[in-house]
Amino acid sequence: MTKYKYPKLFLFFLIAVMLQLRVVPLIEIENVVPDLVIIVLVYSVLSVGQFYGTMLGFTYGLFFDLFSGGILGTAMFSKTVAGFVTGYFFNENKIDFNTRTYVFVLIVFIIATIDSILYTALSSAAPKSFFVLVLFGGIFPGAFTALISFPMVMFNNKKYVE
């Protein structure tokens, strides 16, 4: 992983974007969709730390905005903040613990919620209320994203326990 760490992380990101824009819309529930890019971002930041994680968040956001045809700057902003906040969970001695146990799901939930609130707030003309923004624009997508990250942890968790 160490030698080709960044190319690998970028490859994961590209796969996540493709799935996000092709497969994820099929599992949409009331316009709430999980964010696979955030799962990859959290995983990346927990492996590389806050400084590089913030830059990764910015890069992921930039390319996501460019590839998706969305408003340029929205994902850039939200994913930069997401990368930065995830950095607070980084611990060089606990990389395996953070990425292979259910702690990862919890981190994904927190970060996906923050990211989704910022993304929704920036891309919306006028959110009805702060409560609606936090609940429907943040917590629901965050929970959905965390749910999707479960299988990843279940698979990695076995390896970690072994």
Next chain:
Amino acid sequence: MLKTFKRIILELKEYLLLVGLLLISLFCLSKSDKPQTLKLQSLAFGNYAYFNSLFSGIANSFASASDLKEMKRQNAELMLRLDQMRQFETENSELRRMLQMRDSVKFSLQPATIISKLVARYQGNFIINAGKAEKVEIGMPVITSYGLLGLISDVDTNFAVVKTIKNSSLNIAVTDQRSKINGILSWDGKDLIIKNIPATNDVKEGDLISTSEFSSILPPSISIGKIVQVKHTLEGLMNEIIIEPFTDFHFVRNVFVVRIVFSRQVNNLEMNLFKNKE
């Protein structure tokens, strides 16, 4: 002094980086509708869409045959004609005679397939595999065999971005086909909604909603959906009307670009009038 400065920068490097990157993001956000930014975006999504379409080709190797595509095209054409017919039905005989001329107008449809969907609460964008090479232009309406899907917002050589009606930045002038009440349709993140319709206006659940003749961006009489709820606001003077779109955004895959830039036609017309005045 220099050492202290260096030490402070090193200690605060994460925060300085964060502030710097956020400022760049906000700068991009403020310039997102500038031509240079749109050009960059077109280039990037065009390249991405090309790679994406390669995978799409593999995935669709067992997909529908050409005759099925032809049937879908016919279906879409019939849908457009049916919408016109519905309008004629409600006009008086004199207007109907006049409108028969419009009935003879043929729409040029460009079939396309959706290769990517950005589903977010307030930003509905699809990417389709038809672009400048197929004479697709910004502002052209995109329909399915059921009704309106959205509007072309960005075009590359072989691909285009469709801003769907489930995008909060797209507001469309619409009309109730039965009572001819006009309103502005928008997406509030949950529902397609027509706001500020006076409570005394004649709108009923089940009424069909189509694009209005007053629309400056879309041709009239393209079906959008039907009224599923008439909400009375607290003040009691205005109603909010909830629309259920005919197009299933979840499973939609094959679409048609109507090769007409309505806004340009209107602009040309306005310019002609202006010229006549001169």
